[in-house]
Every structure is written in C-alpha cells, then in structure tokens.
Amino acid sequence: MAQSQGPEPQAVLGLPTRAAVFLVLAVEPGGHPAVRELLTELDGLVRSVGFRHPDGRLSCVAGIGSAAWDGLYGGPRPAELHPFAELRGPRHLAPATPGDVILHIRAERMDLCFELATLCTRRLAGSARVVDETHGFTYFDQRDLLGFVDGTENPGGRRAALAAHVGAEDGPFSGGSYLIVQKYLHDLGSWDTLNTEQQERVIGRTKLSDVELGEQAADSHVAVNQVQGADGEEQQILRANMPFGTVGRGEYGTYFAGYCRTPAVTEEMLRRMFLGTPEAAHDRILDFSTAVTGSLFFVPSADFLADPPPAPETPAPEQRPRPTVTPADVARVHRTANGSLGIGGLKPDHHRPARVRAT
Numbered sequence: 001m002a003q004s005q006g007p008e009p010q011a012v013l014g015l016p017t018r019a020a021v022f023l024v025l026a027v028e029p030g031g032h033p034a035v036r037e038l039l040t041e042l043d044g045l046v047r048s049v050g051f052r053h054p055d056g057r058l059s060c061v062a063g064i065g066s067a068a069w070d071g072l073y074g075g076p077r078p079a080e081l082h083p084f085a086e087l088r089g090p091r092h093l094a095p096a097t098p099g100d101v102i103l104h105i106r107a108e109r110m111d112l113c114f115e116l117a118t119l120c121t122r123r124l125a126g127s128a129r130v131v132d133e134t135h136g137f138t139y140f141d142q143r144d145l146l147g148f149v150d151g152t153e154n155p156g157g158r159r160a161a162l163a164a165h166v167g168a169e170d171g172p173f174s175g176g177s178y179l180i181v182q183k184y185l186h187d188l189g190s191w192d193t194l195n196t197e198q199q200e201r202v203i204g205r206t207k208l209s210d211v212e213l214g215e216q217a218a219d220s221h222v223a224v225n226q227v228q229g230a231d232g233e234e235q236q237i238l239r240a241n242m243p244f245g246t247v248g249r250g251e252y253g254t255y256f257a258g259y260c261r262t263p264a265v266t267e268e269m270l271r272r273m274f275l276g277t278p279e280a281a282h283d284r285i286l287d288f289s290t291a292v293t294g295s296l297f298f299v300p301s302a303d304f305l306a307d308p309p310p311a312p313e314t315p316a317p318e319q320r321p322r323p324t325v326t327p328a329d330v331a332r333v334h335r336t337a338n339g340s341l342g343i344g345g346l347k348p349d350h351h352r353p354a355r356v357r358a359t
C-alpha cells in the first residue's frame with residue numbers, strides 16, 4: 001500500500017477501548033514553545049505510561065486548531081485547516097467553541113488515560129489551560145446512552161485508512177487527519193417517552209440486535225448521515241464516539257469524535273443534520289441531543305509531531321509573551337506548599353532534548 005512508505009500516522013485508527021479522555025486546551029499567550037515541545041515528546045510520554053501495561057493499549061492522538069497552528073509551526077499550513085463553523089438551523093444549533101489543541105487519549109483502563117492526561121497538563125502548566133475535559137466510558141456492548149450500539153458502520157482495515165488519512169492530495173501533511181469533535185447532551189426524559197419502535201425510527205437501526213432498518217424515515221440519523229460523493233461513492237468518516245455523564249447533575253452525553261482525510265465530509269454530515277436535507281428538516285436525533293461544543297483540528301502524522309518544521313520566526317501579536325509574572329501567578333506561588341516557585345511553565349527551556357522526564 002502506498003501509504004506504508006509515507007509518514008507514520010498517529011494512532012487514529014485505534015479500535016474502540018473501554019476508556020477515553022478528551023482534553024481540549026487553549027494556548028496561553030507566550031505558551032506556544034512549551035506546547036510544541038510537549039507535542040514532540042508525546043510519543044515518549046505514551047511509552048512511559050503505557051509500556052508497562054501492554055494490555056492497556058494506551059494511545060494518544062494530538063490535534064491542533066486553526067488559530068494555534070501558525071504559532072506552533074512555520075512553513076505551510078494543512079490545506080483544509082480552518083475554524084469550526086457554527087451551524088444555526090431553524091430548530092437546532094451546532095456551536096463553535098474554543099480549542100487550540102486536543103489530546104484524544106484512549107486505553108482499556110481509565111487509570112492509564114488519567115495518568116497520561118495528568119503528565120501532559122502538568123507539563124503545560126502556565127502555557128495551556130484545559131477548556132474542556134471529558135472522561136468517556138464504554139457502556140455495555142458499545143452502546144451510547146440512548147441505548148443503541150454506536151460505531152457499527154465504521155469503516156475497518158484499509159477502508160478506515162483511506163477514509164481517515166490525508167494522502168498525496170496534501171503532500172507535506174500526508175498521514176495526517178482532520179478531527180471534528182462535539183459534545184452532545186441527551187434529554188433522556190423525553191427520549192424515554194418514546195417506545196422502542198419509535199426510538200428505532202429515530203436512529204434507523206434496531207435497538208437490541210443493531211440491524212439497519214430496511215425502510216428508513218427520511219430524518220433518521222442513519223439516513224441523514226449517508227452521504228454520497230460526486231461519483232456516487234459513499235463518503236465515510238471514522239467515528240470514535242464515547243458516552244460520558246454525571247448522574248448527580250442529570251448529565252447524559254455522547255462525545256462525538258469524527259476523523260476524516262478532509263473536514264468537508266464531516267461538515268457535510270453536520271449540515272445535513274442541523275440544516276436539513278431535501279427530504280428532512282433536520283436529523284431527528286437532535287430533538288433529543290443538544291450540541292454544547294464544536295471544534296475542528298488537524299492531526300499531523302506522528303513523524304511530523306516528533307520532528308516538526310522550524311517554529312515560526314516572529315511570534316504573532318496575540319502570542320507575544322505576557323508579563324513574566326502576573327498577580328494570578330503570585331497568588332499561585334503563595335499557594336505552593338513546598339516553597340518552590342510553581343511557575344516553571346512560564347519559562348520553557350528550549351534546549352531540553354526530546355526525552356521524557358518526571359515533573
């Protein structure tokens with residue numbers, strides 16, 4: 001296969017795992033060098049946490065948002081990297097929310113995900129802050145919290161690689177991928193007023209046996225998301241959705257994560273879901289699911305991350321270093337129990353080799 005000679009992709013094609021952590025970060029002014037350094041070391045950090053537990057299948061995919069790219073890497077940009085575009089339909093809204101970097105951490109065990117997330121965020125203290133953190137879990141036999149099996153029609157094997165990996169169409173970025181994420185909250189109260197047959201019509205598959213319905217309602221989730229290209233060929237994305245929730249807050253959600261070699265396919269699906277199709281006003285699943293976040297990232301190949309092009313020469317105005325110590329930092333230093341200056345992240349050391357060290 002041609003791509004086996006190309007750059008090594010990140011672990012985008014991973015099979016479902018029992019646990020995941022999605023960390024969305026915003027880069028602080030002046031934080032780009034530290035973020036860049038963390039990304040070069042990411043592979044080593046994954047090995048540090050995961051190597052001792054091979055059955056845990058720990059992996060981490062890092063993606064970069066449009067606003068952060070030019071502060072991290074000089075040279076050309078990925079051809080289709082742009083901010084997530086809000087979609088406002090007559091009934092439903094897909095909001096665009098901040099996101100400079102995403103870490104999509106997956107493992108069979110939550111402790112491995114949690115440990116890696118901790119190491120990364122500690123390394124980024126003062127340079128990037130977490131703007132959304134979602135801990136996902138496997139719910140029974142790969143079901144979402146609406147009770148349906150989620151992920152069945154994902155492409156596998158070579159078709160997955162073809163759907164998810166950028167190829168020769170964007171040479172310097174081949175082996176990369178585009179990732180769109182959205183956090184959805186379900187209204188289980190009104191979902192539970194539907195009987196099983198009505199729910200099956202909303203999704204387009206049977207609930208227990210997970211078989212696609214022969215006759216689809218035009219506004220079923222499956223019907224709305226079957227998208228053909230100009231050549232009539234089915235357009236595919238690779239989904240890595242995870243259920244999440246907090247029972248005490250009555251929060252029951254699906255974290256949607258869709259990888260594709262072009263964001264255009266996922267965006268077309270979203271337009272059909274929120275703005276409708278010639279046959280349907282909107283995707284019926286949205287009457288029971290509210291999108292509360294939305295961001296788009298480019299996931300470079302693993303080779304690009306480990307050995308990136310030079311950093312941009314002149315920092316863009318919005319990323320010039322902030323004053324060395326702010327009142328907030330002072331307060332933080334006072335709170336540091338061991339008396340050391342807890343502001344190391346403000347002064348990244350550019351001469352450190354790409355090795356993993358304890359913090």
Ligand code: HEM
Binds near residue numbers: 148285
């Ligand atoms: C509320 C959040 C969502 C839930 C709970 C959900 C759940 C499901 C379920 C249960 C299926 C059927 C089984 C399967 O093939 O996976 C499905 C299929 C699918 N979903 Fe979603 N989904 C959500 C959001 C999205 C979004 C935002 C997109 C695209 C932007 C999307 C794209 C698809 C596609 C392409 C399929 C396969 C359709 C087919 O060819 O049969 N989903 N989803």
